Structures are given as structure tokens and as C-alpha cells.
Amino acid sequence: MAELHLKSVEKTYGNGFKAVHGIDLKVEEGEFMVLVGPSGCAKSTTLRMIAGLETITGGEIHIGDKVVNELVPGKRGIAMVFQNYALYPHMKVRKNLSFGLSLKREPKNKIEEATNNVSNILEIEELLDRLPKQLSGGQAQRVALGRALIKQPEVFLFDEPLSNLDAKLRASMRVRITDLHKRLRAEGRPATVVYVTHDQVEAMTMGDRICVMKDGHIMQVADPSTLYERPANAFVAGFIGMPEMNLVPAVLKNDAAPVLTLHDQSITVNEGLGHRLAGLAGPVTLGIRPQHLEVVVDGSENAFSAQITNLEFMGHEINVHAKIGDAVFVAVVPTEKFDASLGRGDRVGLKPIGPHIHLFDADTGQNVSLSANG
Amino acid sequence: MVALTDLPKPDQKTPPTALELKLRRKARINTAIRYSVLIVVGLIMVYPLVWMIGASFKTNAEMFSSPSFWPKEPTIQGFIDGWKTSTPYTFGHFFLNSLWIIIPKVIGTAISCTLVAYGFARFEFPGKKILFVTVIATLLLPNVVTRIPQYLLFRDIGWLDSFLPLWVPSALAGDAFFVFMVIQFLRAIPRDMEEAARVDGANTLQTLVYIVVPMLAPAIISVCLFQFMWTMNDFLGPLIYISSVEKYPVSLALKLSIDTTEAFAWNQILAMSVLTLLPSLTVFFLAQKYFIEGISTGGVKG
Structure with missing residues (x-):
């Protein structure tokens, strides 16, 4: 196992399109790094550059x-798991697993031992003599995982490996992969992993650290809780979290306590925000997660007055969609705390919880409400 | 339109409903009409072939006296005489010649077409578009057009009256149709398997041999089959390049018996024609499964 280090890596295609704009990323030895971002953010391209399937046009x-x-992919000490498994259709599972080793001309007994070992770990012993077309999606993905594992590579690369599976199987494979990663770490041979996904649930649950990408730039690299609690910019804030963070233009005034003006309403945030702002004022983007927006009685002090436009019943909680001027907010309320008499068109108060308010620069989108020590 | 197979079988315990009876009657009429048309047209198409097989067992005298295909006095004299031929060689010798032309040609075609198609389908290189257009252009060009320059070329190299002019163009992927066919097939196969092989440490040639060729098998088998049948039936090629009787393939040998006999022994010619058909038919039926997979390009599972 080894660390992986990207230094100002660039990718420009033959047609002049620049997909990756000089990214710097260091993945520590044994770390599970997730690359996440919307489609077209070059996360897969980055992975393929690490694998050597795409050439890089700058950096190291x-x-x-x-x-x-x-170096060609085979000489980089990497193993890759593909989205659609990419098992060799004409080879039995056993041969699929051992193909890489037999290309290296490893002795037969060593190959057999490795095959048995890996199939034991992944519980695919009874599948060894089947062809890929006789496997279910989950089984095929386990075999694909085994094909990577058997090579004992320096770095594991995963390219959206779970997106072809149904929701239930995806959840169990997610656990299986993180389990495996922890198990290898406990056994003293930690696996360095780079895992690409567009699914933030996968990113948040699996990654030691997450690298959020957009249009070939890295937006933030941090562990899941930092990413959630202290997003560096409006993009990360909006991308991570379900439902999405509410991001609305507002005006900030800084008197004794910060005053937020939205549409024609102003509220004073008495606690949790002022000390983070250092006297900042002017137009900003207000960011508040639906979980951090209290639904209170209309007319409450320091709450925006909003009109309910929609209610989504989710079982244990209710998503309240409410409008302030043109801006629609979503608030998540536990079902038992929700006043069932409220309906579409009713007015409620929306009160952002001070310590969880984020303010982003209206132009650059950078988070301006992050104080040095949190 | 309702097909009979869509309706429940009448022997089931519940009595058929009125609608079922009506639909069944309609379906029967439909089926009867469709099958009659198919049978008539099919018979018209296949009759010459059936007649030829029948006629090969007739005597020469009976041949043109009755249009029926069933011989009155079946005889295999046609086969015996035809096999001997009017040359010092038996027909078996010509069969061997044919095989000696076909087998290297088929192998050469399979290898060269796969290599060229792999290059076109999977790699980017300068001039690729122009080269590909050239390949397609030769596909559209009638074969006959290139016969004379090709003849002159091979004459100057000194390859006349040998099998080389028949082998070499195919071994250099000269059959654009096959190249095109394999390219189309390859385009439908996702690249992930090849990338996985590269990550596994395979070089380009190993990827081709261990991963691509097995996946291409149905297409390659179709290529071999087409090349086998077309070469077996090729008349013009051997006619132009091969001059000594000793090297004649069956297609030329058949014509030989027309030339040299004063009164055409039609029964012999037909008997040998029937034999000539056999290898192609046999090979076709043996490889039918793969062949169908090969020409329906979509038949690849990802």
C-alpha cells in the first residue's frame, strides 16, 4: 500500500476542451477517499487518469x-472496479479473478492460493466455475471486487461500482466494501482507495475524506462531518445533505447582533452567528439546512413569515415547503412535532437556528461565516 | 391480428368463450392464407435446387424429357463418370485444390480483418478518417474494376498460375466488407473489458488475443463462413490467375467438363454441382448458431 499524490494534474482533450484544471490531491496511505460531484465534473476522468486509461496533459x-x-495501467500498481463490472464474458469466475496474475506468470499454486483466499473473503467460492452471465448483479460486483483484491495493488480505484445495483443491494454492498476496508486496515495491510460516485449517501457513509469536485476543480476536501458542518462554499453546501441546503440571496447588517434581511423581512440572529462574522456586512447568500430551520407560529420573534406551498409526508418527518417572497424554503420537521392542522396556503414562521446559519459571498460563493476555530 | 399461439389451447377444462371461438376462427383463416403464400413462393425459389438434385440421379436421356424432378430410373452413373472427369485427375483432386485455396485464405482473412478492424474501432491515429473512407470506398467499388490492374500487378511480380494472387489480398485485409462487418460488431462491445484487461497488465496484443477475439468470435466465425462459401463459389478469380488444369479448383473444373465434352453430359455436371454444394452447406449448418449471432450485431451482452 502506498499514498497517492496528484500534483497540479491537468487534462486537456484533443479538441481543446479542458476537463481537469490543475488539481492537487493527496490520499494518505490506507485512506478511503471519495471523489464526488455532479455528472460532468471530471471525477471519472480524474480516476481514469490515476489508472492510466487517460493520459494527463500536465502535472504529476x-x-x-x-x-x-x-506508465501503462498494468505497471502502476493499481486495481480498478468498473461501473458495469467489466468481467471478461468468456472466462469463468476463477479465470476472471486470476487473469491478471497469470499474465504476470505467477506460479500456478500461488495463483490458486490467492484465488481461494479472495473468494473466501468475498464469499464467492460457489461461483468460481460459473460464467459472468450466470451471475446476478451483486455477485458480479463481488467478483469484480475480487479481481481487484487479488492483485494486492498499491491503490484501489472504484468507478461508481454500485450504481448498477438496486437500492437494497447497494446498501449492503456499501457496508461490505467499508467492512472490507476496515478489515484490511485491522489486519495491518491498509488499502488506499479512491472511490468515485455521484451519490452523496455513498460518499458520506464510506469516505474517510471526501473530495467534492465541480467542472474539473476541487471545491473542498474534508472528512464527512466537516463537509456537512462547515462547507467551504455554496456549491459544497448545496451538494451535500438531503434535502438540499436552502440557499437564498439576503442582505446582512451588522449592528449589535447580525440582522438578516430577506425580501422585506428582517430578523436578528442573537446567538451563534455574530462571533463568526468579524463585522462583515452587505449582500450575501444565506444558507440554512432544512433540518436547521425551525417551523414556529407565524409572527414569532426573529422568524421569517412564510406561506406553505407544499407538504411532503416522509413517514418519520415532514418536508415543509414555504415561500418568502419568491424564495422557496424547505424545512424538515419531525412528524410528531408538526402541527397537523397546517396546510397549503397557511402562514408559518421560519426561524433559522443561529449556530447553523451559513453565509456565502454573493459573488464568489465562498463561505464567509467560517471563523478560524469554528 | 391474432395468432393461434396467443389463444388458450381448446382442450383445457373451461369451455372457450364466444370471443375466443371467433378469434380462433379468424386466426385459422389468417394462418391458412399466410402459409399458402409462403409455401408457393418458397417452392418457386427452391424448385431449381430440388430439380438439380433430382436430375443428378437421372440418365442423360431422361434429363430434358420430363419436367418432373423425380428420376424414373435412379442411377448414380452421373456421379461415377463425373468424378472421373475427362482430365487425368479425379474430381477429388479439384476438391483438394479448392481446399488448398480456401483454408489459407479463410485463416488469412480472419486474422487480417480482426487486426485491421481492431485498429479502426479502438485506436485514434492521424489520417484515420481518410483511411476508413478508403476502406468503405473499396467496399462500394465493383470487384471487376480492379481485376485488370491487379492482374497486371501479379503478372509483373510473377505470381500467375499460382494460388498467391488468391491468398495474398485476403491475408492483407483486402476484403473491405469483412473489415467493415467486424468493425460494426466491435463498436457494439463496450470498451470496459479491454480497459479492465489493461489494468490487469495486458498489453495491446494480449488484450486483443485474450479478450477481444473471444468476444468477437461470432463475428469472426461469420467472416470465415462467408469467405469459405464465396471462395468455394468464386469462378472469376481462379479463371483469371490459374491456367494449368492441375491447379483448378472445383468451380473451374465444373466448367471444364462443359468445354471438353462434345455432347454435354449434363447428368455428370449436375452430379458434380451437387457435390460442390455439399461443403458449403455442411459448414453453414455447423456454424449456423454463431453465424446468426454474428450478423445480428446487437447480440452482444455487456
Whole structure:
């Protein structure tokens, strides 16, 4: 196992399109790094550049202490799991697993031992003599995982490996993969993993750290809780979290306590925000997660007055959609705390919880409400 | 339109409903009409072939006296005489010649077409578009047009009266149709398997041999089959390049018996024609399963 280091890596295609704009990323030895972002953010391209399936047009990629820029994929010490498994359709599972080793001309007994070992870990012993077309999606993905595991690579690369599975299977495979990662770590041979996904649930639950990407730029690299609690910019704030964070233009005035003006309403935030702002004032983007927006009686002090436009019953909680001027907010309320008499068109008060308010620069989108120590 | 197979079988315990009876009657009429048309047209198409097989067992005298295909006095004299031929060689010798032309040609075609198609389908290189257009252009060009320049070329190299002019163009992927067919097939196969192989450490040639060729098998088998049948039936090629009787393939040998005999022994010619058909038919039926998979390009599971 080794660390992976991308230094100002760039990718420009033959037609002049620049997909990756000089990204710097360091994945520590044994770390589970998730690359996440909307489609077209170049996360898969980045992964394929690490694998060597795409050439890089600038910068350096280090795996361990060697620069792998110009090495072919087979010589980089990586293993990759593909979205659609990419098992060799004409080979039995056993041969699929051992193909890489037999290309390296490893002795037969060693290959057999490795095959048995891996199939034991992934519980695919009874599948060894089947062809890929006789496997279910989950089984095929386990075999694909085994094909990566058997090579004992320096770095594991996963390219949206779970997106072809149904929701239930995806959840169980997610646990299986993180389990495996922790198990290898406990056994003293930690696996460095780069995992690409567009699914933030996968990102949040699996990653030691998450790298959020957009249009070939890295927006933020941090562990899941930092990403959620202290997003560096409006993009990360909106991308992570379900339902999405409410992001609305507002005006900030800083008197004794910060005053937020939205449409024609102003509220004073008495606690949890002022000390983070350092006297900042002017137009900003207000960001508040639906979970951090209290629904109170209309006319309550320091709450915006809003009109309910929709109610979504989710079982244990209710998503309240409410409008202030043109801006629609979503608030999540536990079902038992929700006043059942409220309906479409009724007015309620929306009160952002001070410590969870984020303010983003109206132009750059950078989070301006992050104080140095949190 | 209701097909009979869509309706429940009448022997089931519940009595058929009125609608079921009506639909069944309609379906019967429909089926009867469709099958009659198919049978008539099918018979018209296949009759010459059936007649030929029948006629090969007739005597020469009976041949043109009755239009029926069933011989009155079946005889295999046609086969015996035809096999001997009017040359010093038996027909078996010509069969071997044919095989000697076909087998290297088929192997050469399979290898060269796969290599060229792999290059076109999977790699980017300067001039790829122009080269591909050239390949397609030769596909559209009638074969006959290139015969004369090709003849002159092979004459100057000194390959006349040998099998080389028949082998070499195919071994250099000269059959644009096959290249095109394999390219189309390859385009329908996702690249992920090849990328997985590269990550597994395979070089380009290993990827081709271990991963691509097995996945291409149905297409390659179709290529071999087409090449086998077309070469077996090819008349013009051997006619132009091969001059000594000793090297004649069956297609030329058949014509030989027309030339040299004063009164055409039609029964012999037909008997040998029937034999000539056999290898192609046999090969076709043996490879039918793969062949159908190969020409319906969509038959690839990802």
C-alpha cells in the first residue's frame, strides 16, 4: 500500500476542451477517499487518469514514491472496479479473478492460493466455475471486487461500482466494501482507495475524506462531518445533505447582533452567528439546512413569515415547503412535532437556528461565516 | 391480428368463450392464407435446387424429357463418370485444390480483418478518417474494376498460375466488407473489458488475443463462413490467375467438363454441382448458431 499524490494534474482533450484544471490531491496511505460531484465534473476522468486509461496533459501523479505519469495501467500498481463490472464474458469466475496474475506468470499454486483466499473473503467460492452471465448483479460486483483484491495493488480505484445495483443491494454492498476496508486496515495491510460516485449517501457513509469536485476543480476536501458542518462554499453546501441546503440571496447588517434581511423581512440572529462574522456586512447568500430551520407560529420573534406551498409526508418527518417572497424554503420537521392542522396556503414562521446559519459571498460563493476555530 | 399461439389451447377444462371461438376462427383463416403464400413462393425459389438434385440421379436421356424432378430410373452413373472427369485427375483432386485455396485464405482473412478492424474501432491515429473512407470506398467499388490492374500487378511480380494472387489480398485485409462487418460488431462491445484487461497488465496484443477475439468470435466465425462459401463459389478469380488444369479448383473444373465434352453430359455436371454444394452447406449448418449471432450485431451482452 502506498499514498497517492496528484500534483497540479491537468487534462486537456484533443479538441481543446479542458476537463481537469490543475488539481492537487493527496490520499494518505490506507485512506478511503471519495471523489464526488455532479455528472460532468471530471471525477471519472480524474480516476481514469490515476489508472492510466487517460493520459494527463500536465502535472504529476505519484503512487508511493514513484511518478507514474507515463506508465501503462498494468505497471502502476493499481486495481480498478468498473461501473458495469467489466468481467471478461468468456472466462469463468476463477479465470476472471486470476487473469491478471497469470499474465504476470505467477506460479500456478500461488495463483490458486490467492484465488481461494479472495473468494473466501468475498464469499464467492460457489461461483468460481460459473460464467459472468450466470451471475446476478451483486455477485458480479463481488467478483469484480475480487479481481481487484487479488492483485494486492498499491491503490484501489472504484468507478461508481454500485450504481448498477438496486437500492437494497447497494446498501449492503456499501457496508461490505467499508467492512472490507476496515478489515484490511485491522489486519495491518491498509488499502488506499479512491472511490468515485455521484451519490452523496455513498460518499458520506464510506469516505474517510471526501473530495467534492465541480467542472474539473476541487471545491473542498474534508472528512464527512466537516463537509456537512462547515462547507467551504455554496456549491459544497448545496451538494451535500438531503434535502438540499436552502440557499437564498439576503442582505446582512451588522449592528449589535447580525440582522438578516430577506425580501422585506428582517430578523436578528442573537446567538451563534455574530462571533463568526468579524463585522462583515452587505449582500450575501444565506444558507440554512432544512433540518436547521425551525417551523414556529407565524409572527414569532426573529422568524421569517412564510406561506406553505407544499407538504411532503416522509413517514418519520415532514418536508415543509414555504415561500418568502419568491424564495422557496424547505424545512424538515419531525412528524410528531408538526402541527397537523397546517396546510397549503397557511402562514408559518421560519426561524433559522443561529449556530447553523451559513453565509456565502454573493459573488464568489465562498463561505464567509467560517471563523478560524469554528 | 391474432395468432393461434396467443389463444388458450381448446382442450383445457373451461369451455372457450364466444370471443375466443371467433378469434380462433379468424386466426385459422389468417394462418391458412399466410402459409399458402409462403409455401408457393418458397417452392418457386427452391424448385431449381430440388430439380438439380433430382436430375443428378437421372440418365442423360431422361434429363430434358420430363419436367418432373423425380428420376424414373435412379442411377448414380452421373456421379461415377463425373468424378472421373475427362482430365487425368479425379474430381477429388479439384476438391483438394479448392481446399488448398480456401483454408489459407479463410485463416488469412480472419486474422487480417480482426487486426485491421481492431485498429479502426479502438485506436485514434492521424489520417484515420481518410483511411476508413478508403476502406468503405473499396467496399462500394465493383470487384471487376480492379481485376485488370491487379492482374497486371501479379503478372509483373510473377505470381500467375499460382494460388498467391488468391491468398495474398485476403491475408492483407483486402476484403473491405469483412473489415467493415467486424468493425460494426466491435463498436457494439463496450470498451470496459479491454480497459479492465489493461489494468490487469495486458498489453495491446494480449488484450486483443485474450479478450477481444473471444468476444468477437461470432463475428469472426461469420467472416470465415462467408469467405469459405464465396471462395468455394468464386469462378472469376481462379479463371483469371490459374491456367494449368492441375491447379483448378472445383468451380473451374465444373466448367471444364462443359468445354471438353462434345455432347454435354449434363447428368455428370449436375452430379458434380451437387457435390460442390455439399461443403458449403455442411459448414453453414455447423456454424449456423454463431453465424446468426454474428450478423445480428446487437447480440452482444455487456
